[in-house]
Amino acid sequence: MALTESTMLELGTTAPDFALTDVVNGKLIRRDDFQGHKGLLVMFICTHCPYVKHIEKGLAALGMDYDDKPVGIVAISSNDAATYPDDSPAGLKKQAQTIGFRFPYLYDESQQVAHAYKAACTPDFFLFDGDLRLVYRGQFDDSRPGNGVAVTGKDLRTALDAVLDGKQPAADQKVSIGCNIKWKA
Secondary structure: OOEEEOOOOOOOOEOOOOEEEEOOOOOEEEHHHHOOOOEEEEEEOOOOOHHHHHHHHHHHHHHHHOOOOOEEEEEEEOOOOOOOHHHOHHHHHHHHHHHOOOOOEEEOOOOHHHHHHOOOEEOEEEEEEOOOEEEEEEOOOOOOOOOOOOOOOHHHHHHHHHHHOOOOOOOOOOOOEEEEOOOOO
C-alpha cells in the first residue's frame, strides 16, 4: 500500500466534465446532470483500499443523509482493473450493493477523468458549488485505519453543509490520505 496525499487542486477550479457509466444500473451519468444543484461532490474511491474500506460505511451514511438535499454526489473508481480485478465494474457494483451506496458509482476505465481532476489517492474528495467551482478538497475526517478515531465524515459534512447554506467552506482544509490510484502502465 503506497500512502499518497491528495494533490489539493486549487480552490476555484471548474469541475472537469465527465460522462461515465454507473456500475449498478448501467446509466450514463454526466457532470451536467447535476446542474441546478447547490453543489456536486465527486469522490474517487475503490473496493480494495484499506483507507476506503475504513470509511465506506461512513460514505454510505453520508449518501443517505444527503440523499434528499440539493447536492449531487458521485463516486468514481479509476483504478486499473486489469491489475486490481476487485476494482472492475462487477467488484464496484458488489461493493455499492453490499455497503448500500445511494449515489452513482462510476467506472473511469480510461482514467481520463481521474487525470482531469488531478485525483491522486483513494479516497480523494472534490466538492464544487452550484457554479461548479471547487470549494473543498480534503479529508473525510481525522479517522484513519488503526488510529482509534471514530469515522464521522465531519470535515466533508461541514463543507457540504456550508455549500447547502450558500456559504464558502473554510479555506483551511486537510489533505486526504489513502492508497495511490492504480494507474495503467
